[in-house]
Amino acid sequence: MLKLYGSTSSRASIVHWYLEELGVPYEFVKLDMQASEHLQPAYLAINPISKVPAIVDGDFQLWESGAILLYLADKYGKTSVSTEERAVFSQWVLFANATLGPGIFTEASRDREMPRLLTPLNEIFSKQPFLLGNEFSVVDVAVGSILNYIPIMLKLDLNSYPAVLNYMKQLSERPAFQKSINGRA
Numbered sequence: 001m002l003k004l005y006g007s008t009s010s011r012a013s014i015v016h017w018y019l020e021e022l023g024v025p026y027e028f029v030k031l032d033m034q035a036s037e038h039l040q041p042a043y044l045a046i047n048p049i050s051k052v053p054a055i056v057d058g059d060f061q062l063w064e065s066g067a068i069l070l071y072l073a074d075k076y077g078k079t080s081v082s083t084e085e086r087a088v089f090s091q092w093v094l095f096a097n098a099t100l101g102p103g104i105f106t107e108a109s110r111d112r113e114m115p116r117l118l119t120p121l122n123e124i125f126s127k128q129p130f131l132l133g134n135e136f137s138v139v140d141v142a143v144g145s146i147l148n149y150i151p152i153m154l155k156l157d158l159n160s161y162p163a164v165l166n167y168m169k170q171l172s173e174r175p176a177f178q179k180s181i182n183g184r185a
């Protein structure tokens with residue numbers, strides 16, 4: 001069975017959410033990070049960078065939440081995805097982790113970055129329920145988890161972005177989200 005390594009209240013919740021969405025059987029191996037279990041040789045053999053999440057799927061090991069999401073989409077998601085569709089998945093997953101997350105969670109640049117990141121997202125969600133249209137996909141897990149971490153971690157007023165707020169609410173009501181990010185597991 002696929003193993004997800006992480007801890008409570010970590011970015012492993014993002015992968016946890018997607019595994020629940022896909023219905024892939026998995027075991028969540030919770031590391032005691034307070035006790036530095038992620039720095040011990042057993043885990044370093046899986047992720048030498050010593051960060052969570054990581055997965056072990058058969059004899060395949062992978063770390064970095066975005067890479068794991070894309071792998072899971074490829075392996076367990078809807079079949080027949082074109083090269084272009086896969087590239088768009090990568091675009092949004094990389095955007096979530098490399099642009100949206102740092103833009104919002106880095107205090108020094110937040111005032112400048114937040115409007116330019118959330119205004120176009122608000123426009124997208126005022127026209128369609130999900131990032132790629134009417135269908136939920138892996139990119140909603142990537143972007144939606146970053147957005148839903150905002151009220152968990154920061155006190156920011158998002159009322160200028162009502163469609164983003166509605167998107168966050170819709171995602172947070174999904175059963176798979178409730179079992180993962182909402183449970184902070």
Ligand SMILES: N[C@@H](CCC(=O)N[C@@H](CS)C(=O)NCC(=O)O)C(=O)O
Nearest residue numbers: 010011050051052053063064065066
């Ligand atoms: N870009 C990485 C970030 C991973 C990361 O920073 N994980 C944190 C937990 S949320 C961690 O393992 N921290 C432990 C440490 O830095 O010692 C990803 O998305 O997987």
